[in-house]
Every structure is written in structure tokens, then in C-alpha cells.
Amino acid sequence: xxxxxxxxxxxxxxxxxxxxxxxxxxxxxxxxxxxxxxxxxxxxxxxxxxxxxxxxxxxxxxxxxxxxxxxxxxxxxxxxxxxxxxxxxxxxxxxxxxxxxxxxxxxxxxxxxxxxxxxxxxxxxxxxxxxxxxxxxxxxxxxxxxxxxxxxxxxxxxxxxxxxxxxxxxxxxxxxxxxxxxxxxxxxxxxxxxxxxxxxxxxxxxxxxxxxxxxxxxxxxxxxxxxxxxxxxxxxxxxxxxxxxxxxxxxxxxxxxxxxxxxxxxxxxxxxxxxxxxxxxxxxxx
Numbered sequence: 001x002x003x004x005x006x007x008x009x010x011x012x013x014x015x016x017x018x019x020x021x022x023x024x025x026x027x028x029x030x031x032x033x034x035x036x037x038x039x040x041x042x043x044x045x046x047x048x049x050x051x052x053x054x055x056x057x058x059x060x061x062x063x064x065x066x067x068x069x070x071x072x073x074x075x076x077x078x079x080x081x082x083x084x085x086x087x088x089x090x091x092x093x094x095x096x097x098x099x100x101x102x103x104x105x106x107x108x109x110x111x112x113x114x115x116x117x118x119x120x121x122x123x124x125x126x127x128x129x130x131x132x133x134x135x136x137x138x139x140x141x142x143x144x145x146x147x148x149x150x151x152x153x154x155x156x157x158x159x160x161x162x163x164x165x166x167x168x169x170x171x172x173x174x175x176x177x178x179x180x181x182x183x184x185x186x187x188x189x190x191x192x193x194x195x196x197x198x199x200x201x202x203x204x205x206x207x208x209x210x211x212x213x214x215x216x217x218x219x220x221x222x223x224x225x226x227x228x229x230x231x232x233x234x235x236x237x238x239x240x241x242x243x244x245x246x247x248x249x250x251x252x253x254x255x256x257x258x259x260x261x262x263x264x265x266x267x268x269x270x271x272x273x274x275x276x277x278x279x280x281x282x283x284x285x286x
Contacts, residue, residue, distance in 0.1 A: 002066055003184050004030035004097075006052060006088065007073040009038040012103065015177030016071060016184075017042065023185045032063045054084035060091035067092070069099045069184050074123065078116055078245070085123045089130050099133040099190065101183050103176070106138045106169075106195055107257045114252040115245050124193075135183050136193040140258055141249060143170040143198060143279040150207065150280050154215030160222045161204040162229035162247060164254035169197035169261045170276040175269075182268040195262040198273050210277055214284060226251055 003020060007013040008031035020029060026046035031039055036049045043049040052063035054075055064070065070092055075081045085102075092100055105114065108121040127134040153159035179196050183189045202210075204221055211219040224232065226247050233243035252258055265273040 001068045002028055002030060003069045003071070004032060004064065004067040005071045005073065006032045006054075006063075007075065008042075008049075009033040009035055010073065012173055012177060012180075013073055015174055016073075016180045017047075019178050019181035020184060021045070021047070023181060030063075030067055054081070054088055057084075057087040057091060060088055061095055064092050064095035064097055067095065067097050070097045070101065071180055071184055072100050072102045072123075074103050074120065078119060078241075082119045082122045085119070086126045089123070089126050089132070093130050093132055097132065099135070100127060100130075101135045101137060101180060101189075102127055103180070104136050104138045104193075106140055106197075106260060108138070109257075111255070112252055112257045113248050113255060114257065115248040133190040135189045135191070137176070137180055137183065137196050138193060139176045139196045140169045140171045140198065142176075143172045143274070143276045144283070146170060146207065146276060147280055147283040150211050150214065151284060153208070153211040153219050154217065157217060158220050158222050159204060159208050159211060160224055160229070160232060161207075162224050162226050162250035162254065163204050164223065165203060165205075166253040166256055166259060167201035167203040167206070168253050168258040169195075169201040170279075171196055171198040171265070172274045172279060175265045175273045178269045178271070179265050186268070194264040194268070195260050196264055197260065197262050198265075199261070199275050201259045201261050202276060210280060214281065 005013050005016055008017055029047045031047050031049045032052035034053045036051050039049045050063045053059050104120040108117045124136055176196050208219050208221045229247040230243045
């Protein structure tokens with residue numbers, strides 16, 4: 001069986017490849033990327049590195065040739081990736097791929113205000129309509145992205161959020177990658193959508209408590225609305241699109257769309273997912 005990973009030179013792609021190569025012969029692995037030279041060390045180990053550019057669908061048919069299972073990692077081109085990912089699914093079907101595993105987000109439903117939802121919901125629907133076997137991995141927000149949030153809270157004595165009383169089941173990229181590799185190498189996951197989460201859902205109150213513990217000082221919780229959140233992020237130097245995206249995740253948190261905690265990581269990999277507190281403590285000690 002040949003297993004392929006798209007976006008293999010990106011952080012999640014590389015991490016997923018690392019776990020996959022622990023389970024299968026490198027000669028059974030196809031790695032696709034816009035920049036094949038960046039994966040020269042994996043090619044040297046025996047993996048088949050192929051060029052694939054979602055912005056150029058003509059590259060996909062060759063990239064997916066002979067592949068049985070495909071990990072389709074969502075691209076970062078928010079707003080324009082849906083058509084690209086639909087084209088990738090079509091190319092996979094034409095190439096004879098039997099099973100596509102896709103990285104999505106929790107609860108990709110119309111009520112979810114996260115700006116990424118439309119792209120993911122559309123891609124999930126394209127998979128269901130494709131006739132291919134499919135599995136969806138709905139990865140929660142990455143734990144490592146909260147490290148600078150806690151660091152800033154400790155430094156300033158304030159944690160500003162538009163997440164209200166909502167909670168998020170932060171998960172590490174490594175746990176997402178391990179879950180993906182498990183689905184690619186196991187049987188019985190067709191037609192399933194898994195919430196890939198950390199071991200617990202944490203609210204802003206929990207993050208403040210963690211910041212106080214780590215910083216040894218009082219940290220104030222400051223709740224703001226979405227407009228103030230976006231304005232504050234822009235003032236801090238974030239580009240407009242990024243500020244709006246971060247704010248939309250806060251709104252999704254407030255609405256309860258990121259709070260579900262599942263056992264999927266443990267069920268798939270056999271290990272307990274890493275807690276956010278451990279991620280933050282390790283990062284701030286280094």
C-alpha cells in the first residue's frame with residue numbers, strides 16, 4: 001500500500017511524515033510539496049518526493065499516481081483554498097486513490113463564526129460527494145499558539161480575550177500528526193469524522209490561572225467584544241486578516257464550538273494527548 005501526504009514540507013506534514021515513517025517502509029511513502037528540494041533528506045531515506053502545487057491542478061494527477069491512501073492537509077490559503085482542495089479531491093479520484101484523510105476543524109457548521117469554517121465545510125462535502133472512502137480529522141486549535149498569549153499575560157499582567165466563558169480543547173501539532181499517521185496505517189476509519197483534541201477544555205479563567213502560576217504574579221482577565229479584540233490585535237502589529245481570524249476563533253470559543261473533548265488521540269495512537277499547561281511550561285523554560 002502506498003501512502004501520500006500533501007504539504008509534506010510544512011510543519012504538520014513533516015510531523016505526520018515522521019510518525020508515518022516509524023510505521024511503514026519509506027518506499028511505501030509519497031511526499032508531495034511545492035518545493036521537493038526541501039525534502040531531500042527524506043528522499044534519501046527512500047520516500048518518493050513529488051512536486052504538487054494546489055494552485056496548479058495539472059501537477060496533481062502525476063503527484064497522486066499509484067497512491068492508495070492520501071493525507072490531504074488543508075492549505076493556508078484561507079478563502080481561496082476551497083476550489084484548490086476540491087480540485088485535489090477530483091485529481092485523487094481520477095488517479096485511483098482509494099481513501100482520503102482530510103484535516104478540518106471542529107464543528108464546521110454555518111453557526112460557527114470561525115473564518116475558516118466555510119473552506120473546511122465545503123471540502124468535507126466534496127469528499128462525501130466524491131465517492132472516495134474518507135476520514136476527517138477535525139483538529140482543535142494548536143496548543144503552541146497559546147505560548148505567546150501566556151507569555152504576554154505574564155509580562156503585562158493582563159490577559160485580553162473575546163472568548164467569554166467559552167473553553168477550547170487545545171491540542172498539540174504532534175498529537176494531530178500522530179493521529180493522522182495512525183488513521184493512514186490502520187483499518188476501520190472510513191466514513192468517520194474525529195475531533196482531535198487535547199485532554200481538557202480550558203477557559204480564559206484557566207489560562208489566567210496558568211499565567212499566574214508560571215509568572216508568580218497577579219494577572220487580570222480582561223473581556224472585550226469582537227471589535228475591540230480585532231482593534232487590539234491590529235494595534236499589536238498583526239495584519240488585518242490575521243487579526244480578524246484570531247478574533248473569529250475567540251468568537252467560536254465563546255459560542256462553544258471548540259469545547260468538545262474527545263478520546264480520539266488516545267484511541268488512535270494509544271497515548272494520552274499532551275496538556276496545554278505542559279506545553280507552555282516547557283516552552284517558557286527553554
